[in-house]
Amino acid sequence: MFSPPSSSSGPRPPLSPILIGGLVARPLPPSLLQPALSAAMATVNRRHPGLFERLSNLDTPVFLIDPVDLGLVFVLHADAERPTLTARRTGEGCGAVATIRGPLLKLLELLEGRTDGDALFFSRDLVIEGDTGAVVALRNAVDGTEIDLLNEVAGAFGPLAGPVRGVARFGQRIFARMAEDMEILHGALVSTTQRRVEAQGVKLRDLDAKVAELGKSARRQRTPKS
């Protein structure tokens, strides 16, 4: 499931090492992780100032990236001039135009541009809330880059640099295996809630169908004038 990037797709895009770093830093509180994240984003911005220019038509290009298996979330402020990445315990009140939620592995595929623009929506693993257009823009921006920041970004993690490099270097294999475990774990954790939600969904839909039938016959020409 973690197929290697094709030879012509070039070096890896910049965001995944940061998230991998997040995985390594999982036991740490977000506040300890933050200096490293900030340094990493400063590096991204210095080396590739045009990365988020593709999002410049968005008023507030703020994304909440929520790897459900991490225990923390990332708030990406994809400002063309001064992008920032913040680690937090929750995304509450972050003002994101869109949330991308899913297993870390799937998020990496998206952020590396390996999830195709069209295919992005087909995935059952990713949940996209809010402005889907903004998420497509983010994907296109990341897919449009050809940079290898792994080492520099890893360097920015300071004392964590070693583990980050390690994870990244062996990441693909290790990750594929870890991902399976995590998905099993994740599935176990959410299944109870999920089943309840699903049951509600079915009930609601039955109700919807009834209402639609009623509504269809009652549907009149126009909304009444105010």
Added chain:
Amino acid sequence: MTHKLELVCPAGTPASLHAAVDNGADAVYLGFRDETNARNFPGLNFNRKELEDGLAYAHARDCQVFLAINTFPEAGNPSPWHKAVDDAAALGVDCVILADIGLCHYAAEKHPDLRRHLSVQASASNPDSINFYVDAFDIRRVVLPRVLSVQEIAALNKQIAVETEVFVFGGLCVMAEGRCQLSSYATGESPNMNGVCSPAAHVRYVDEGDRMVSRLGDFTINAFAQNEPAGYPTLCKGRFVTEGKTEYLFEEPTSLNAAAMLPELAEAGVTALKIEGRQRGKAYVAQVVSAFRRAVDAVAEGKASPALNLENITEGQAKTSGAYDKSWR
């Protein structure tokens, strides 16, 4: 013995342009990052500097660059389109791909030496309309609508004195291109004026547990069972109910693959083959371009078209040779 077909490939970003050039494109087509082109998707396309760099990269490797300015300027606001044509001439693109008659006229008057192709969005599907564009605006190549069969293309080529380009891979419009208002009816965003069809910002996926529903604007376009492959909710590839029958009335979620028909297309007098997909990623571009490079080279040497192994690109979607095979209608 047939002539060698030219391979025209999509680039939504500089990275895709590099992928197309490196994998053997004869020409790359792209657009500016605004409503002047028919793939005005968020985060996609080129600013002026990126086009300049892309031109240098492609030209250094014997690859041409075509600029699509193929939407219809809305009355009262022609300047983005005029500026796009002016900039195209100034930057030295190899041709502009146009659809609007007023814009063709503008380009022919202001930049007579800038080569002009007619976009598929102009929906020129008969010799008389094609000859009109050729005579009036000195159009040098026509991208044919995806609604013609190979026999019709062959007959058409005998009645016109202009190069033709046909789509061979990627998305398939089932309506006459440039004459479809379904997207703007449901979302307010128009392919002709805004350069987007069924735009992502109006798409919602709703997981209802036992099925996933895709919505475009306020309308449910499709629903998928748990393990059923899902499709992008383009309006014409949605599932609808007519007289109690639930069906893909317009078209199944298929995409075009005419690789097997390359010899017939060459025989029909076609000059160039076009790959759709400026909105797809660089990995898609690299894979499809290199596959078609091999196929075109093989066919030019009189060999059979090799197997292209592009199934993984289509996300479980079916392939069709579309209208090239007349039974499609």
Added chain:
Amino acid sequence: MSNDNAKLTLGPVLFNWQAETWRDFYFRIADEADVDVVYVGEAVCSKRAPFHAPYVADVVERLMDGGKEVVLSTLALIMSSREMEELRATAEGADGMLVEANDVAACALLAGKPHVVGPFVNVYNEGTLRYFAERGATRVCLPVELRRDAIHAMAGTKAADIEVFAFGRLPLAISARCYHARHHGLHKDSCQFVCDKDPDGLELDTLDNEAFLTVNGVQTMSYTYQTLAAELAEMRDMGVTHFRLSPHTCDMVAVAKVFRDVLNGKTDVEGADDALAGLVGDAPFSNGYYHGAKGVEFVTE
């Protein structure tokens, strides 16, 4: 008012009506409808045209006797040499009547003499409008998706008369493929003319059972009826000269009267809407395109 002579037109019948129904419809329009211009001719599918052919001369004569200007409408998507020949025959046999071009091939054929450019030709801006006007187009019916500001800009050129689609299901797409035939499991070449079962189009619902579109052979239309009764006065002030009413099975003589009454100030907008609601039946109204919204919406200001 900048334009007191705004004219009502009756667009071509877009559906496959039985030949006699089609003839009788036009006879009644000729005798009773208060419209200035009537378009006659098949715009959607060339396979239907032979059925009406025997009655066209009678219909045209009756309409002229009724004081109507008759315009010969032509096919929206020309794909075969036979269709091109039919277009040439129409242009040559027009005998002083205007012809409406609905494909660029027809624009080319009619260049140099007065003609109408119909809503299926993409005239989105002043440049294209002027280009056609300089080559003989005296009137242009604008594409349905243009909004108020664009219509205003087009009318402001004074390059040609401007016509706006003001009533009826919106023609939204045309295809080489026939969806009526496909729905009935038939091939287009042997379609058995099944589109005649649905004289106002075949209703297409979403999976939520919400009526969404209608199918008319190779054409796809809105389920809603666009009505711009409330917008007539504003458009007339902008300089729009003609308002098109697209035929349906509802009482088109009465529909024309409603629009005429609005133009003459004999009825207010609410009265017009109520009257049209009574005539149209269950289908909702729309006017979103004009207001820069989704085409399906009905905006009340």
